[in-house]
């Protein structure tokens with residue numbers, strides 16, 4: 144893309160009096176807008192000819208990086224596959240043109256889609272009923288915790304206001320509990336990255352009658368299977384609490400194990416993480432919540448209508464396209480790919496927790512700490528080589544977390560290419576550390592001040608003008 148020729152902002156290309164459109168003759172006469180509602184001065188709109196507009200936006204779109212133009216090993220995000228048949232199904236006008244308020248007898252097809260999806264999710268998770276209403280994983284957590292709160296309240300057990308959350312949990316877990324009006328207690332992890340059962344035992348001994356639930360992510364945010372679930376589930380249930388399964392990492396469990404069979408009572412599934420729908424930039428998503436029998440009456444109204452229908456359509460299409468036999472391969476292939484990358488790189492990147500991982504794993508930066516090259520530098524350098532960066536500085540358990548997740552759908556050649564580049568960057572860190580520390584060198588924009596960008600995001604042109612004037 145030639146930024147100089149076509150500009151970064153459409154406003155910079157504006158020439159007074161240029162037009163890129165022509166309107167038909169006004170056949171309806173003039174309408175007098177009341178003076179009180181009229182602008183005092185003209186809106187500052189860009190004035191450009193048609194080709195300038197087309198080229199500007201086409202060139203901008205080429206700056207997007209997505210699953211359709213490169214490898215995207217972002218950890219803790221799972222689904223990075225965008226089968227085109229999903230888009231075709233979601234775009235069918237018979238579905239996409241429906242209005243949520245049209246008569247029920249005209250929306251039977253869409254209702255059947257929702258019912259079919261719920262049935263598939265029940266079968267895949269071993270739970271009894273699902274609600275499709277939540278719009279994201281975090282929204283699902285809140286919904287699930289509302290179910291749990293209601294369950295205790297229905298039994299007149301008002302003292303249960305504590306939610307146990309492992310220290311390795313995603314930040315949304317404690318946040319959802321807080322939004323639900325519950326208090327959080329943290330349970331520590333062992334050095335192998337899994338929940339410390341002895342510490343949990345102490346918490347339960349101390350707070351037993353106040354425990355509403357324990358939230359667990361499995362595999363956890365380190366990509367590790369929580370082997371102690373049977374013991375943990377028993378302990379929490381004996382104390383009177385319910386078990387909540389954060390299903391963001393359900394992907395490697397598909398066809399291998401079901402949360403319902405493990406003793407969980409409530410869970411959410413991030414449809415956008417396990418059943419396609421890439422969700423870069425924060426959306427779109429859907430976070431259906433499943434419950435065991437007896438809890439389905441506690442579902443709250445968390446959104447109008449039927450949730451994010453287009454995402455549901457994609458998920459159902461993905462499940463039906465794979466079918467009963469192929470869906471069993473999802474978990475094993477995702478696990479194989481992640482372990483292959485981990486084993487191929489662990490001599491040059493620090494692997495704080497060794498052993499078999501599931502769909503993702505975490506390095507703690509480069510093994511050779513003497514170069515001064517950080518995880519941030521490695522992530523930026525990857526951009527020069529045409530890769531999306533992995534998740535960095537999450538989970539918080541390590542200083543230099545570099546979280547890699549390839550998913551099940553990448554070829555061996557793609558994965559080998561990534562491994563080779565990661566090794567090359569490790570080599571550069573020794574031989575030419577400044578090149579890595581000043582990366583990226585090939586992207587339209589180099590390093591931004593990420594703190595300033597987060598605290599003072601400038602996302603409109605007007606704002607930009609105001610700030611620089």
Ligand SMILES: *Cc1c(COP(=O)(O)O)cnc(C)c1O
Pocket residue numbers: 219220279280281282312313315316360364389391392413428430
């Ligand atoms: C992504 C994620 C969430 C939150 O899900 P959203 O759909 O982004 O709201 C919760 N827990 C874990 C472990 C996650 O990875």
